Structure formats: structure tokens, C-alpha cells
Amino acid sequence: MSEQKPKLLEVKDLKVSFFTPAGEVKAVGGISYDLDYGEVMGVVGESGSGKSQEAYAIMGLLQQPGKVIGGSITFEGEDVLHFSKEQMTSFRGSRVAMIFQNPMTCLNPVYTIGNQLVEALRAHDKSISAEDARKRAMEMMEMVGINNVEKRMKQYPHEFSGGMRQRVMIAMGLICHPQLLIADEPTTALDVTIQAQILELMKDLQKKTGMGIIFITHNLGVVADICDKVSVMYAGRIVEQGPVDDIFYHAAHPYTLGLLRSMPRVDAESYERLIPIEGTPVDMLNPPEGCPFAPRCEHCMKICLKKMPPYVEVGEKHRSACWLRVQERLNREESADE
Amino acid sequence: MGKYVIKRLCMALVTIFFVTCLTFLLMNAVPGSPWLSEKTPSEATLAALNAKYGLDQPVPVQLLKYLQNLLHGDFGVSLKMQKNRDVLSIILEMFPVSAKVGAIALCWAVLVGVPLGCLAAFKRGRLTDSFLRVVCTLGISMPSFVVASILLVVFAGGIQALKIFPTLFDPSQGWKTYVLPCFALGFYPMCYTARQTRSAMLDSLNQEYIKTARAKGLKNGRIIFKHALRNALIPVITYLGPQVAFTLCGGFVVESVFSIPGLGRYFVQSIQNRDYPVIMGTTIFLASFIILMNMAVDILYKIADPRINLTKGGE
Numbered sequence: 116m117s118e119q120k121p122k123l124l125e126v127k128d129l130k131v132s133f134f135t136p137a138g139e140v141k142a143v144g145g146i147s148y149d150l151d152y153g154e155v156m157g158v159v160g161e162s163g164s165g166k167s168q169e170a171y172a173i174m175g176l177l178q179q180p181g182k183v184i185g186g187s188i189t190f191e192g193e194d195v196l197h198f199s200k201e202q203m204t205s206f207r208g209s210r211v212a213m214i215f216q217n218p219m220t221c222l223n224p225v226y227t228i229g230n231q232l233v234e235a236l237r238a239h240d241k242s243i244s245a246e247d248a249r250k251r252a253m254e255m256m257e258m259v260g261i262n263n264v265e266k267r268m269k270q271y272p273h274e275f276s277g278g279m280r281q282r283v284m285i286a287m288g289l290i291c292h293p294q295l296l297i298a299d300e301p302t303t304a305l306d307v308t309i310q311a312q313i314l315e316l317m318k319d320l321q322k323k324t325g326m327g328i329i330f331i332t333h334n335l336g337v338v339a340d341i342c343d344k345v346s347v348m349y350a351g352r353i354v355e356q357g358p359v360d361d362i363f364y365h366a367a368h369p370y371t372l373g374l375l376r377s378m379p380r381v382d383a384e385s386y387e388r389l390i391p392i393e394g395t396p397v398d399m400l401n402p403p404e405g406c407p408f409a410p411r412c413e414h415c416m417k418i419c420l421k422k423m424p425p426y427v428e429v430g431e432k433h434r435s436a437c438w439l440r441v442q443e444r445l446n447r448e449e450s451a452d453e
Numbered sequence: 454m455g456k457y458v459i460k461r462l463c464m465a466l467v468t469i470f471f472v473t474c475l476t477f478l479l480m481n482a483v484p485g486s487p488w489l490s491e492k493t494p495s496e497a498t499l500a501a502l503n504a505k506y507g508l509d510q511p512v513p514v515q516l517l518k519y520l521q522n523l524l525h526g527d528f529g530v531s532l533k534m535q536k537n538r539d540v541l542s543i544i545l546e547m548f549p550v551s552a553k554v555g556a557i558a559l560c561w562a563v564l565v566g567v568p569l570g571c572l573a574a575f576k577r578g579r580l581t582d583s584f585l586r587v588v589c590t591l592g593i594s595m596p597s598f599v600v601a602s603i604l605l606v607v608f609a610g611g612i613q614a615l616k617i618f619p620t621l622f623d624p625s626q627g628w629k630t631y632v633l634p635c636f637a638l639g640f641y642p643m644c645y646t647a648r649q650t651r652s653a654m655l656d657s658l659n660q661e662y663i664k665t666a667r668a669k670g671l672k673n674g675r676i677i678f679k680h681a682l683r684n685a686l687i688p689v690i691t692y693l694g695p696q697v698a699f700t701l702c703g704g705f706v707v708e709s710v711f712s713i714p715g716l717g718r719y720f721v722q723s724i725q726n727r728d729y730p731v732i733m734g735t736t737i738f739l740a741s742f743i744i745l746m747n748m749a750v751d752i753l754y755k756i757a758d759p760r761i762n763l764t765k766g767g768e
Contacts, residue, residue: 176667208670215661215668223662225683225758235669271759287669 121192123294123327124150124173129186131168131177131351140399142168144351145186152294155321155328157338157359159374160348163396166331169348170297173329174213175203191294209239212288216300218280222272228283229268232256235287255286260316278309282316289320295327302337314340335378339363344432347371350397350407357433367427367435369412406438414439457763458748465744470520472740473733477519480732481512487532487727506532508729519733528737529730534723540734544716548738551708551715555701557631558639559693566643567689570650571677574658585647592644601637601710608633622713634711638704642696649692653685660684687757694750698743 131143143165150156158166171177173188173195188195190210198206207213215221222231232252237243243251253264259282261267272280281301288296298317302310318341321328330342338345338359345362347355347370355368366372373392380387394411397403403410409419419438427440488494488502503509507518522529528540535543573585592600609620618632657663658681666680708718716735723731754761 174668176664204670204672206670207668213668215664217661220661221665223666223680223684224760226680234671238670238672238675273760284665287665 121189122149123152123154123191124329125187125189126169126173127187127189129169129172129188130184131165131172132182132184134180134182135400138400141402142181142351142399143172144402146346146348146351146353147186148346148353148356150295150327150329153321153325153327154344155330155342157342157345158329158331158348159333159335159338159345161333161396163399164348165351166348167299170213170299170329170331173297174207174211176207176213205239208235208293209291210293211295211297212291212293213297213299214281214284214288214301217304218277218284219304221284222275222280224272227269227271228256228275232268232283232287232290236290239291252286252290255290256283258289258320259283259286260312261286277305278312281305281309281313285313285316285320289324289326292324293326295329297329297331299331300333301330303332303334310337317341335363335374347374350399350402352407352436354408354437355433355435357430357435361430361433365430365433367429367433367440368408368437369414369439370408371435373411406436454763458752461748461751465741465748468744469737469740473520473523473737474516476733476736477516478512480729481515483727485727487729489727523737528734531728531731533726533728534719534731540730543719543731544734544738547714547716547719548702550713551717552701554631554634554638554707554713554715555697555704558635559642559697559700560639561635562639562643562646563693566646567650567682567686569643569647570685570689571654571682573647573651574654575677577655582651585651589644589648589651592640593648595641596706597637597641597704598706598710600640601633601707604633604637605710620711622711634707634713637710638700638707642693642700645692645696646689649689650685653688654681657681657684683757687754690750690753690757694746694753695743698739698746702739702742 126149127147128145129143129147130141130145133140133142146165146169148156158169160166168177168181171181172183173190175195175198177183183196190206195203195206222228226234229249229252232255233245233248236248236251240248249268253268256264256267261279261282267275272283275283284301301317302313305313314337317328320326321341328341330338332338342359344358345356346353347362347368349370355362355366355371357367362371363375366375370392373390376390377392379389392411393413397407397410403420405418405420405422406412406424409415412419416438422438424436424438424441426434426436427444428434429440486499486508488499494502500509507515510518519529526541528544530537530539531543569585573582576582605620608615608618617629619626619630620633622634623630654677658677660681663676663680666676671680702716702720705717705721707713708715709721716738719731720735720739723735751763755763
């Protein structure tokens with residue numbers, strides 16, 4: 116086992132808390148997953164489910180008063196949480212890159228696109244000459260599908276459309292050849308048609324470069340399109356995790372099912388209505404005992420309100436944290452015993 | 454850009470015209486005359502003086518005459534303070550003194566204020582920040598004569614060891630003579646700049662592009678000084694434009710306290726003495742200077758923030 120090549124990223128029991136004046140908010144309450152080289156994982160969940168904070172923890176970008184309070188993050192066998200400040204600075208951007216939700220505000224309005232691209236490269240490659248860096252930046256811009264590069268390099272962010280800016284963000288992220296790209300809702304702020312183009316571009320670039328991607332989104336449609344596997348997060352926990360097909364066709368957690376039912380489908384009959392998930396998200400300051408989803412769950416049982424459900428393997432690499440599945444498992448074992 | 458500057462210059466001329474008329478009318482509305490002093494001259498002398506300087510004519514006629522002379526670059530002569538001396542030459546003699554003190558004061562205000570503001574923003578909520586906030590609030594709420602008086606008490610008070618800087622302005626003493634007045638004059642702008650920089654920095658440090666810069670793996674210094682500061686400077690420039698004009702033309706209070714023969718002090722004295730041409734001359738000079746500085750600010754904006762389009766009227 117120990118001889119095995121380490122995975123690209125292994126997250127074990129990661130816990131992130133925000134120490135607010137009102138009390139501790141457990142934004143991420145112990146999540147584990149791993150990601151192999153070239154794998155694309157979707158992280159799905161509603162606002163406040165901790166999906167972005169978990170990504171910021173990997174990048175070391177947690178904002179005050181957020182803190183990692185437990186667990187480990189291992190990147191290519193190295194312990195990220197114990198990096199020194201300098202190591203973290205050189206880790207960010209060169210081995211892991213991140214792109215954000217709103218490309219309109221993510222580029223500095225007072226510097227040219229070229230300046231910002233070159234800066235990203237030279238932050239990590241000190242020996243590269245200004246001329247080479249510029250060439251490389253232009254190559255990257257061409258790679259993400261921007262025309263007229265020579266002129267575009269000299270332009271400012273406000274001269275770019277939203278979709279173009281997100282392309283620039285992607286180019287900036289990939290300019291140092293990172294092995295992992297964390298995309299935090301990269302298409303949410305864009306028009307639907309532009310969304311599709313950006314997704315297409317990311318898929319394409321993933322194939323070309325072989326990088327791993329963590330794709331954070333609340334849009335299940337996007338997940339189906341681009342991801343190999345999916346983690347569904349609710350209230351700071353992964354409630355279900357598995358290969359993308361299993362999640363879509365054999366969802367094993369009521370929350371995942373709820374998400375699927377609230378999503379429009381192309382093959383649906385016209386009279387079918389979308390079913391929203393009733394209730395409101397958990398108050399993270401005072402999370403309920405037991406399963407956090409229980410108060411909104413239509414299958415809620417007594418035990419759900421008292422104890423946190425353990426993970427149950429419901430398929431190959433597919434696990435779910437729900438007492439229903441535990442019960443099923445027990446029933447099956449009983450009938451097998453008889 | 455050239456077109457823009459020309460347009461602004463034309464507007465400036467209109468503004469100066471209005472400033473001139475308004476000042477002239479207001480000045481004449483104030484009771485008193487240049488000839489009043491301890492012993493009032495005789496009726497005949499007054500009439501002769503008024504006739505000599507054209508003060509016996511109705512105000513609109515005087516104004517027209519003044520404007521006409523102004524067009525030829527003639528600012529008139531002083532009536533009382535430096536009798537019959539050309540106003541323009543008085544201004545040109547006084548201004549460099551004020552400007553030198555003002556420029557030094559502003560330089561230290563900006564060079565200290567901006568970094569202090571950055572420091573406070575970066576150390577937000579910590580002791581450094583609280584300390585700086587107290588100092589800046591003090592500096593902003595304290596009139597400059599209080600600062601000047603404190604300096605006088607400290608450096609010209611009972612303690613011999615502290616009498617290192619002269620308290621009466623005397624250019625022959627070299628740089629030492631500038632220390633106290635420049636400190637007093639620059640303290641308020643320094644505090645104001647620091648406070649403005651702090652709030653602008655806090656705002657820009659919370660912007661998403663700072664997150665991007667951190668995600669790129671840039672070092673802290675680069676993030677603060679390259680990405681945050683440039684954006685934060687825009688409101689600071691706004692404040693500094695008119696402040697440059699005011700400070701360079703002389704702080705009246707500071708010039709009085711330290712007996713600096715500068716324009717600011719002279720301006721106020723001219724009003725007290727009803728020396729009409731000197732009031733007009735200095736007002737027009739100050740107004741033009743402020744207008745010019747505001748124009749410089751707008752052009753600096755364009756350099757600091759490429760999103761600003763000057764030709765479209767700045768929207």
C-alpha cells in the first residue's frame with residue numbers, strides 16, 4: 116500500500132470553522148475525499164454549504180476569522196496545512212490555480228490584461244525574460260480562444276466582456292501549468308450560451324493538459340457535463356459521494372434526490388412540475404443534532420434527529436450518509452442471515 | 454486629450470470671470486475704505502485719493518475698468534499696504550515663500566500619510582491601527598494654530614535643549630527654519646491623507662481582484678502596493694488636488710504664527726486693510742491655481758484609472 120504513488124489530492128476529515136462574535140460556525144465539518152491526476156470532481160451544494168470554504172482551505176485563502184481546525188490536506192504527498200508562508204505562496208498559482216465566480220470583479224481594473232497575465236507567470240518563474248513571458252501569455256490567450264491577442268494584451272479588463280474575462284481568468288490560472296484547477300462556480304455569473312462555451316473550453320483544456328479539476332457549482336447540469344465524480348455537500352458535510360452516473364441514476368441520499376427533482380430536464384413530460392426542496396438551509400450557528408438535513412427530509416425518522424448517520428457504501432466508490440441506507444443494509448444482512 | 458484640455462481651459466476662464474465679478478461686488482459691499490486709519494484724513498484728501506484711484510466712480514464702472522485692465526495683464530497697484538506697488542509683482546514675490554513652505558509640508562504629508570494609511574489598513578483592528586486612528590482624528594480635529602502653538606510651547610518653551618529650531622521665520626538659517634512651520638502646515642493634510650488612504654485601502658483590499666492576486670501566488674507586498682494601492686489612490690488624489698492649491702498659496706494661520714512673509718498672511722491682511730486691488734489679485738490668483746489643480750487631478754485620474762474617459766465629460 117505504502118509503495119503506491121500518492122494521489123494528486125487527498126483531503127481527510129477537513130474541518131473549517133469561523134470564529135464569529137456570535138459563536139463558532141462550523142462551515143466545513145469534517146469532509147474527506149481524494150482526487151487522482153486528471154480527474155474532475157464536482158462539488159455540489161446550496162449557498163452556505165461550505166463548498167467554497169473547503170476550496171479556500173486548500174489554497175490557504177481562508178478569510179478571517181476562518182480557520183482550519185482539523186484534518187489534513189495532502190497534495191502529491193505533501194502536507195499543505197503545514198506549509199510555511201513562503202511555501203504556500205509559491206504553491207498557490209504554480210501547482211494549484213483557482214478561478215472565481217465573478218469574472219467582472221476578479222481582474223484588477225487598473226492594469227492591462229497582459230500585465231496581469233505576465234505577472235502570474237513571473238511570480239513563479241523568476242528567471243523568465245519579459246519577452247518570453249509576454250510570448251507565453253499570448254500563447255495562453257490564444258489557447259483559451261481569444262483572438263487578436265496582440266491588441267487584447269494591451270487592453271484593460273473593462274474592455275472585455277464577461278465571457279472573455281472568464282477566459283482570461285482561465286488563461287491566468289493555467290499559465291504556470293498547475294496540476295489542479297479549482298473552479299469556484301466559474302459559470303454562474305455568465306449568460307447561458309457563454310456558460311456552455313466556457314464549459315466546453317474547460318473540458319477541452321482538461322484533456323489537453325491532463326490537470327485535475329475541482330468544480331464547485333450548484334448547477335447539477337454542469338456537473339453531468341464535465342465531471343467524473345461528484346460530492347454533494349450539505350451544511351458543511353459531504354452527504355453523498357460517487358461517480359457521476361451513480362449520483363444521477365442511483366442517488367442514495369434524499370438531499371441529492373431533492374436536488375435532482377428541482378432541476379429541469381430535457382426529457383421531462385411537459386406537465387411535470389419541478390419539486391423544490393422544502394424548508395430553509397440550516398442555521399450554521401446552531402446546527403441541529405443528528406443529520407443536518409433531517410428537518411427538511413421527507414423520510415425523516417426518529418434516529419435522524421438524534422444521531423449523525425455514518426457513511427454506507429451503496430455502490431462501487433459510491434457512499435452516502437443517510438440512516439435509510441443504514442437501515443436497508445441492516446435489513447439485507449438480516450435476510451441474508453436467515 | 455488636447456481637445457479636453459482646451460475645453461477645460463475655456464471653462465476655467467468663464468469661472469475666473471465669475472469669481473472676479475463676485476469678489477469685486479462683495480468687496481465693495483463691505484463697509485470701510487482703504488483710507489481709514491487712526492487719524493482720518495480730511496474730506497478733501499479723501500476725495501482726492503478716491504479720484505486718483507478711480508474709487509469715486511460707480512461700482513459697475515469700476516468693475517468694467519478692472520476687467521479691462523485685467524485683460525491686459527494689469528492687476529492694478531496696491532492702495533495701502535505697499536503703496537503704489539504693482540499687485541502682480543507683490544504676488545510673485547510672496548508666492549514663492551508660501552509655495553516653498555507649502556510644498557515641503559505637502560510632500561511630507563503625502564509621503565508619510567499614504568504609507569501610514571496602508572499600514573493602518575493592513576493592521577486593521579490591531580493596536581497600530583487604533584493608535585494611528587487616534588493620532589489622525591486628533592490631527593483632523595485640531596485647528597492648525599493649536600498644532601502651531603503646541604510646537605511653539607515645546608520648542609520655544611522653558612527647555613533649553615529643545616530650542617533647536619527657530620520659531621521666527623528666517624530663510625538665512627537654512628533648512629532649520631522650515632521644520633516647525635512645515636510640520637504645522639502638513640499635519641492636517643497628513644492625517645487626512647492617512648485616514649482617506651486607510652478607508653480606500655480597506656475597500657480595495659476587500660475587492661475580488663485581491664483574492665485573484667493572492668490565488669496567483671503573489672507576495673503580500675506586491676498585493677498591497679501594486680494591486681490595492683493603485684486603486685485606493687483615486688479618492689486620495691481627489692482630496693489632494695485642491696489641497697495642493699490651498700497649501701501652496703499659504704496657510705494664513707501658520708504664516709502668522711511663524712511670521713512667514715507669505716501670500717496667505719498677506720491675503721488676509723489685505724482684506725483687513727481694504728486694499729482692493731490686492732484682494733482682487735490674490736483671489737484671482739488663488740482661484741486660478743485651484744482650477745488648475747482640479748484639472749491636474751482629472752488628468753491624473755485618467756492615468757490612475759484607465760476606465761475613466763475624459764472626452765465623454767467624465768461619466
